[in-house]
Amino acid sequence: MKIEHILAGFIPETRGRDGLALAVLLARQAGARLTVGHVHPPAWPTPGPGKVDAEWRAYITAQAAQALQQARLALTGVRDVPIGYMLEADRGSGRGLVGLAGRIGADAVVIGSAPRGSRGRIALGSTADQLLHSCPVPVALAPRGYAEDHPPAIRRLAVAYRRDPASDDAVRPAAEIAAALGTPLHLITLVVSRGMRVKAAEQTLDRLRERAAADLGEAAHGHDVEVTTQVLEGGDVASALGGAGCEGALLVCASSTAGPLRRVFLGDTSMKIIRASACPVMMLPRNPPPRPAEPAGSTGGARRARSGEA
Structure with missing residues (x-):
């Protein structure tokens, strides 16, 4: 990007x-x-009376x-x-x-x-x-x-990440923006405990922590910029995000998967993040998933061209 x-x-x-x-x-x-x-x-659009x-x-x-x-x-x-x-x-x-x-x-x-x-x-x-x-x-x-x-400069590009197609699609352009700005990429996942039953909360939180850390580790690979990861916890989005350390940061969020392609579309979680953030926030548009490569010699592309498909 x-x-x-x-x-x-x-x-x-x-x-x-x-x-x-x-x-x-x-x-x-x-x-x-x-x-x-x-x-x-x-x-x-139409002239009014006199010179109005x-x-x-x-x-x-x-x-x-x-x-x-x-x-x-x-x-x-x-x-x-x-x-x-x-x-x-x-x-x-x-x-x-x-x-x-x-x-x-x-x-x-x-x-x-x-x-x-x-x-x-x-x-x-x-x-x-x-x-x-x-x-x-x-x-x-x-x-x-x-x-x-x-701050005198943007020092870190933080990406609010969770394992879903929208966030996965957002990491690559976020890494490209980080490279353009000359900053490291910091992937964060929020683990929110509000609404959990007390007896099951700790076990559930342990599973969420492990899953979040594994997802972040997988998402961090394959980029041309320095990448760090962090799991943030709190009773709600605001308290979890408070541990991110926003000084000099730009926080990036993916659009909701419910929105139209190639447009920014604000979902409920992104809205909460924007309102809770103490640093600037950038929302990325939702892009279409990459089209699978066609086998060598396939005529699918020609058929789509003749039928008028993009």
């Missing part, structure tokens, strides 16, 4: 600057270029230009990352960013937390919701206050 072009969604608020801070870190480490995008409401439609168009144009100017001011000191600025018209900010990402060929989209979240945590608003249910490229979310207190 390449990281050559990053799109940062910006609004002239603290959360916009949080997203910019994370986007600059990622672009700098990956040697990528950065586009700052601002989504504004579209002009009215022209006045509205002039107003939103001026507001959008002012937003990008604030982004430029926030990035005045950044000299080592190529930066461009673009506007997109859409009624939904998340949908607008998805459209803009496709139009410019972005490899990832970065935004900040919704404003209602606690400092150092991520809250999901309408923009994130739209991105996390439709974006065809990875979506990274910066915690609230990240612009004011962030």
Whole structure:
């Protein structure tokens, strides 16, 4: 998975600057270029009475230009990352960013937390919701206050892993992102004990620990980056994740298997992880499984081509 072009969604608020801070870190480490995008409401589709439609168009144009100017001011000191600025018209900010990402060929989209979240945590608003249910490229979310207190670089890429097709498919692109950023890959599995009966809890936990360690060991093989593993335990996702050590980390999650192919789709566990994480989180889109190799001389490919199958 390449990281050559990053799109940062910006609004002239603290959360916009949080997203910019994370986007600059990622672009700098990956040697990528950065586009700052601002989504504004579209002009009215039909002319209104008098000059109302022209006045509205002039107003939103001026507001959008002012937003990008604030982004430029926030990035005045950044000299080592190529930066461009673009506007997109859409009624939904998340949908607008998805459209803009496709139009410019972005490899990832970065935004900040919704404003209602606690400092150092991520809250999901309408923009994130739209991105996390439709974006065809990875979506990274910066915690609230990240612009004011962030590490000088991403030092570790942590992957929330459990043995299932979605997580297995996510490890390879996560390793490629880690290589692009020049960081080690850290695979973590959460063992949650809430809801276990007291008498059976310890035996069950022992089995879960052993299974998690074995799964992590198997997933760690065959990558071109340094890989470490860790089993984290707690009564719930938040308490288990608290032992991960998030300083300088970027946490990667796989999309739910219930979602559409080639799209980010947020499942229940991923939502809990995002809300509990004290570091930025990146959600990967769900990719189709690799197609089995056909025997030599097979005409299956030709048949699919003639029948119009992809």
